[in-house]
Amino acid sequence: MADNRQVAPQSDLARPLDEAAIREFSSKVRGELIRPGDDDYDEARSIFYGGFDRRPALIVRVKDAGDISQVIGLARESGLELAVRSGGHSVAGHGTTDGGVVLDLSEMKNLELDVEGRTAWAESGLTAGEYTAAAAAHGLVTGFGDTGSVGIGGITLGGGVGYLVRKYGLTIDDLISAEIVTADGELLRVDAETHPDLFWAIRGGGGNFGVATRFQFRLHEVDEIVGGMLVLPATPEVIASFVAEAEAAPEELSTIANVMVAPPMPFVPTEVHGQLIVMAMVVYAGEGEAGERAIAPFRALAEPIVDMVKPMPYPEIYPPEDEDFHPTAVASTMFIDTIDRDISQTILEHLRASDAPMRVAQIRVLGGAMARVPAESTAFAHRSSRIMVNVAAFYESMEERAAREAWVSHFAAALRQGEGGAYVGFLGEEGEERVREAYPESIWDKLADIKRRYDPTNLFRLNQNIPPASKQ
Ligand SMILES: Cc1cc2nc3c(=O)[nH]c(=O)nc-3n(C[C@H](O)[C@H](O)[C@H](O)COP(=O)(O)OP(=O)(O)OC[C@H]3O[C@@H](n4cnc5c(N)ncnc54)[C@H](O)[C@@H]3O)c2cc1C
Secondary structure (H helix, E strand, O other), rough: OOOOOOOOOOOOOOOOOOOHHHHHHOOOOOEEOOOOOOHHHHHHHHHOOOOOOOOOEEEEOOOOOOHHHHHHHHHHOOOOOEEEEOOOOOOOOOOOOOOEEEEEEEOOOOEEOOOOOEEEEEEOOOOOOHHHHHHHHHEEEEOHHHOOOOEEHHHHOOOOOOHHHHHHHHHHEEEEEEEEEOOOOOOOEEOOOOHHHHHHHHHHHHOOOOOEEEEEEOOEEEEEEEEEEEEEEEOOHHHHHHHHHHOOOOOOOEEEEEEEEEOOOOOOOOOOOOOEEEEEEEEOOOOOHHHHHHHHHOOOOOOOOOOEEEEEEEEHOOOOOOOOOOOEEEEEEEEOOOOOOHHHHHHHHHHHHHOOOOEEEEEEEEEOOHHHOOHHHHOOOOOOOEEEEEEEEEEEOHHHHHHHHHHHHHHHHOOOOOOOOOHHHHHHOOHHHHHHHHHHHHHHHHHHHHHHOOOOOOOOOOOOOOOOOOOO
16 A cells, blocks of 8 residues: 555644753553654554555554543644554554654553463454454454454454454454544443443444554354365356355355465476465365365366465464564455456456566455344444455555555456445445445434544544544
8 A cells, every 4th residue: 555645634723842841741651652752663654555655743552541541632632633543454554643642552462361261351452463363372263354454443343354254253343342542532331231222333443533542352162174275277267156155155254365476486397486376365264074065066166286284273374574664555445246258258368468576366254243233333434245256466566556546446346236335344444435435324413423433523533434423
């Protein structure tokens, strides 16, 4: 992703932080303060995606809810833009700010597992990988996404679509309660009985309503899975049949299929490098033999180019990552109903028409447990959508960017079906119209009303923003 904001982020009334203000503030917080000129400033201001070269006035590595309340107070009183960061994977670069304050949760990683009761209280600075490794030590899981370094803060508040989506639903479907510091600095416990409106809103409404200090999740018993990477040749027949098989598969099986150019990686045979492939990640959340049976139809679609699907402990779905990897990319997210042979052909034609070093159409077949949760019970609005598609092109220089943007936008337009729709977790900085696509009007209006009550001045605005409704 890359910075393409046109507007100055600070409010006209913002007051710069002088030395006295910083000194006074530092006496009130336990966490570390990092400022321009500090040794670790450059590392502390960077986020997962490259291309966001923003320079915050202050980064606070908060330690507890009290610190969070203080940072919120500082932002409120100074008028400075507030960036809230958990794992720093915001596709839109919302985890950093030019001239504002970053509330960095990455040191809040406490995890209390109630193994008997099958629940966990997790501080929001944990990553999906850290939480998963700790829970798996007891044969337990909560589903997050496909990448271990994603923060549980951002993914939970957006919804959470991952390898257990068909078996156990979205991440928010396992959210029992949360603690949140709101714009007035107050710490609230929210669940189905206490502040039910806020509990509804944070399950899909993103970071609009406050800073979540910790979440209480439900845990499921999943020990060994059958999973891993299956690479197939990308033909229209293989793509369409893959989608059909993924829809027909038992709910234990969730898949993420990347139609892309084969990278020159050691596990991919040299003669396939540069050709179009389906690089699929599959997870069968259950016993070995049933898993092998569920995966057999996919293996039968064509002679696999790579088959690394095997019984494994669940946390192996999150392999080690390179911390220095900061890609720049343009992407577009949507929900669609069907991928038949013709649409698969369209996918392949668009992928062939670009020369981006890495370009991809990612297909996630949904359904199962996610679709059974009543649509109105959370702010996540696409329960009945059958397929999520993300198209993306990576680029290396700003000169390339316009061409990649044009390609992504044509490709997305060619795939769009009906209303479209968008997953808030994969939206870039694309404007209010696209944020509205994440929420149908009735949900948008309800979120805007809750926003008016909990954050009337739109303090939490550096996000996929839902502005407060004007008072009736
Ligand atoms: C490589 C990659 C893979 C991904 N895979 C998946 C996937 O498989 N499934 C999926 O559903 N999504 C996926 N995503 C999208 C991801 O869920 C969102 O980008 C999410 O917002 C990232 O969370 P974060 O905490 O890492 O990001 P951050 O940049 O730290 O946070 C993103 C935003 O969330 C809000 N936020 C974060 N923490 C808090 C908090 N504690 N309180 C209040 N607001 C908060 C803020 O508004 C912030 O701007 C992926 C993203 C990337 C980059």
